[in-house]
Amino acid sequence: MNKYGKFLCLGLMLSTVSGIAIGAETIVDSSKTTKMEISVYNNNMAYVKDTRQTSLKSGKNELAFEGVSSQILPETAMLLGNGIKVSEQNYNYNLMTPSNILAASVGKTVKTALYNEATGKTEYNEAKILEAGGGSPVLKFDYGIETAFPGRIIYSEVPDGLRTKPTLVIDIESQEQAKNKNLELSYLTTGLSWKADYIAEINSSNQLNLTGLITLTNESGTDYEDASVQLIAGSVNRVQNNVIRPLMAMRTMKAAGANMAVAESADAAMPTSEAFSDYYLYTLPIKTTLRDNQTKQVSLMSKSNVKFDKIYRLNSPLYINLNQTESRFTKANPTVVYKIENTKSGGLGEALPKGIIRFFEQDSRNSLQFIGESNLPSLAEGEKTELKVGQAFDIYAEGKVSSSTKIAQDTVEAKVEITITNAKNESIRLEYDQNFGWVDWKIVDEKTPSSRKDASTALWNLEIPAQSKYVLEYTVRLSKKG
Numbered sequence: 001m002n003k004y005g006k007f008l009c010l011g012l013m014l015s016t017v018s019g020i021a022i023g024a025e026t027i028v029d030s031s032k033t034t035k036m037e038i039s040v041y042n043n044n045m046a047y048v049k050d051t052r053q054t055s056l057k058s059g060k061n062e063l064a065f066e067g068v069s070s071q072i073l074p075e076t077a078m079l080l081g082n083g084i085k086v087s088e089q090n091y092n093y094n095l096m097t098p099s100n101i102l103a104a105s106v107g108k109t110v111k112t113a114l115y116n117e118a119t120g121k122t123e124y125n126e127a128k129i130l131e132a133g134g135g136s137p138v139l140k141f142d143y144g145i146e147t148a149f150p151g152r153i154i155y156s157e158v159p160d161g162l163r164t165k166p167t168l169v170i171d172i173e174s175q176e177q178a179k180n181k182n183l184e185l186s187y188l189t190t191g192l193s194w195k196a197d198y199i200a201e202i203n204s205s206n207q208l209n210l211t212g213l214i215t216l217t218n219e220s221g222t223d224y225e226d227a228s229v230q231l232i233a234g235s236v237n238r239v240q241n242n243v244i245r246p247l248m249a250m251r252t253m254k255a256a257g258a259n260m261a262v263a264e265s266a267d268a269a270m271p272t273s274e275a276f277s278d279y280y281l282y283t284l285p286i287k288t289t290l291r292d293n294q295t296k297q298v299s300l301m302s303k304s305n306v307k308f309d310k311i312y313r314l315n316s317p318l319y320i321n322l323n324q325t326e327s328r329f330t331k332a333n334p335t336v337v338y339k340i341e342n343t344k345s346g347g348l349g350e351a352l353p354k355g356i357i358r359f360f361e362q363d364s365r366n367s368l369q370f371i372g373e374s375n376l377p378s379l380a381e382g383e384k385t386e387l388k389v390g391q392a393f394d395i396y397a398e399g400k401v402s403s404s405t406k407i408a409q410d411t412v413e414a415k416v417e418i419t420i421t422n423a424k425n426e427s428i429r430l431e432y433d434q435n436f437g438w439v440d441w442k443i444v445d446e447k448t449p450s451s452r453k454d455a456s457t458a459l460w461n462l463e464i465p466a467q468s469k470y471v472l473e474y475t476v477r478l479s480k481k482g
Contacts, residue, residue, distance in 0.1 A: 025169065028054045030067040034182060036227040038192070038290070040216065042353065046192035048224070051184045056084075056174040065168040069189035070221025077168055081183040083175035090169045096162040103132040104159035112139070114151030129153075166221060191220030192290075194231050196300060196355030198376060200338075201368065208308055208359075212300030212352070214282070218290040226287045233280040233353035233378060280351045280378075306347035309339040312392055314420075316434040318399055322412050322478055328400035333391040334430060336372065341384045352379040359389050394423035395430070410480035413444065418472040422464040430462045432472065439478045446474035 035051035054063065063079075074091035112125045127139040127146070137153070139146045168185070194216045201209045214231065218224070284298060314334035319327045338359070342348045358373040372389030379385055399418040406412050422428050435457045443450055443458060453459040464470045 025062045025064040026054060028052050028063050028065050028183075029165075030223070030225070033225065035184075036224055037230075038224055038227050039230045039232055040192050040194050041232045042194055044190050044193045046189055046220070047186065048189055049184055049186045051182055053180050053182055056172075056176075056178045056181050058174055058177045060087075061172050061174055063170045063172060063183075065170065065185055066163070066165045067222050068166050068168050068185070068187070069191060070166040071189050071191035071219075072166065072168070073188045073190070074168070076188040077170075078186050079170050079172065079183055080186070081181065083178075084183070085173045086170060087173060088171040091166070096158065096164050099132070099135055100162055101155060101159060102129070102135065102137055102153070104162060105129050105155060106132055108159075110156070111154040112141075112149065112151050113154055114149075189220050191218070193217050196353045196376075198352075198355055198357035200306075200357055200359045202359065202361040202371075203305070206307060206309065207305045207347075210301070210303045210306045210348075210357075212302070212355075214298050214300045216290060216296045216298070218292055218294050218296075221292055223292055224290040226289055228287055229284045229290070231282040231284075231353075233282065233351070280353065282353070300353075301350070303347055306340070307345075311337050311339065311429045311431055312395055313337050313431045314397055314433075316399065316418070316432065318401065318416065318434060320401060320414050320416065320434070320436055320476065320478065322410065322439060322480065326401060326404075328398075330398055332397050332399075333393070334395055334397070335388050336390050336392055337431075338374075338387045338389060339384065340387065342379045342381055349381055351381055352376065354378040357387060395428060396421055397432075407477075408479075412478045413475055414478065415475050416473065420462070420464060420470045420472065422466060422468055422470070425466050427463060427465045430464055431459060432462060433457050433459045434476075436476065436478060438481060440481050441479075442477045444475050444477050448472055448474075450474065 030052075032052040032054060033050055034053050035049075037049040039047040041047075048069065050065075050068075052065065072091065074089070077089060077091075079086050079089075106129050109126055109128045112127050114123050114125070115121075116123050125141060127141045127149075129137050130140050130145070131138040133147070136148065139149050139153075168187075194214055197213045197215060199211045199213075201211075203209055216229070282300070288296065288298070290296060312334040314332060317329040317332055321327075340346070340348070342350075342352065354375070354377050356373055357376045359371045360368045361371050363369050374387035374389050376387065377385060397418055397420045399416065402415045402417045404412055404414045416434075418432065420430065420432070433453055437456060441456075441458075448460055448462065450458045450460050458476075460472060462470060462472065
């Protein structure tokens, strides 16, 4: 037996029948929590470790853990504690909702109330519920049966088996009687997620200030008070199945109607980070409370003077082929690309979780303006990335195949002319590439040297002065493969 005693993780029985005896249970609600730890993954899943304090008698105990997540994966629940043995677990999700009270009252006689507009009085009666009817009950009155009763139903009591909160009921055997016993309930749940967002403020031609924020979202159906929170970055594999959990749709509908989530700022201290297994682990510096249907933001990182390299990239729209057909384009604007290397010398040097990075730059009045956004992939230390943030307005190109000559069977030489206009008041660097498709190709004449980007693409790195035009001319020989 390990220090926690034996535990058993069962395939849990989902109890929906009424008439469950609750009186014999020991209620262990969230007010008994002494320690809360949550590990949140960025794929709508979390691992909850909820330590609660309760009293145990020697022998069999029936413990009702109220207020667990309504999106709990009950088959993952485990209860750990010294000197205990788990024999059975039941997840009771039959909550006290109007539809559930109605369904549990089928066959019972209830009071009804109907407002009479003519008399201005409410008329009371009695009826037997024959069928719940999906919220539109079938009622038997002494005068007949109503299927669309316009009044209200009044219940004299709450039917057995309904609970105000999702509850995990666990039968255990305790080796001894104990007061204030700490038991750790752990489980996986959906409905908790996090993501990273970044703000990049351009402060020079090759440096920016980078701020990272973590956005935590709780839609799991319960609060997590004073929790130690860790975030797992990386892709954790999950086996998909077709089991529909009864509260999933309910939680989805509830979340859709919820108020806009409230953002809260946390302490200025940054999370610590460390490599963990094949993932990356971020630990929030202080404990925090995650309310149900709440979005909370905390600082991830803040870096000044991060180096970047800005280029423009244009993938040629020309179609150059063996059929000697004319090809041209009249105007194409290049993409603005920021290249960043995650190194200490470059101003970073720490693992960055994936997220959206939004770029801002000051205008002539020193007012920040939004200039574009891009998806930042998960970036390990030392890794490089390219971020596309938009298309240049005052840089454009026109191009054409000026001539195409057949020089042999299945071989063509095409002369190409590309005119690039830089209307900016500063020089630019432009990467221009041309894809030649599934043919053998060779540049046989060019004024500006090219390189082979890949098996089908040629690349030119161009420096274009401010307020000028640049003409790129080359001749390419195309031949059929094989």
